[in-house]
């Protein structure tokens with residue numbers, strides 16, 4: 001990520017979260033083929049930029065985007081099934097965000113609703129930005145993961161010819 005003057009403003013908003021020891025543990029968990037920390041930072045940064053462009057509350061977008069997946073469980077081990085995971089992890093992330101960073105009611109609601117349509121839709125435009133950015137970033141991360149897997153298989157096949 002390139003840090004220019006505008007990016008420096010973004011980091012001044014989220015600095016206290018990024019430096020937090022507990023939050024940094026999200027770097028230890030795989031998420032869409034990357035780490036949960038990296039995924040969360042992508043969602044946060046893009047949400048911040050979009051909210052700013054639209055004249056919305058970019059601080060709320062940045063913070064709730066960064067904390068939307070703030071849970072410290074392995075997806076495969078911590079949750080017994082797909083549907084349970086989709087509905088439960090936003091609640092865990094919101095509870096962690098309140099406990100560690102005392103997020104506002106609006107930020108809490110955005111985190112709780114980011115998994116729409118598995119959850120209720122957000123009441124705020126910033127919430128829609130975070131939810132849609134999460135899906136876009138997730139699709140991007142999955143595409144990289146599958147491209148890597150595909151090129152590995154192709155290389156393996158070529159070496160057998």
Ligand SMILES: [Fe+2]
Pocket residue numbers: 068069089090114115
């Ligand atoms: Fe999520």
Ligand SMILES: [Fe+2]
Pocket residue numbers: 039043068069134138
């Ligand atoms: Fe996410």
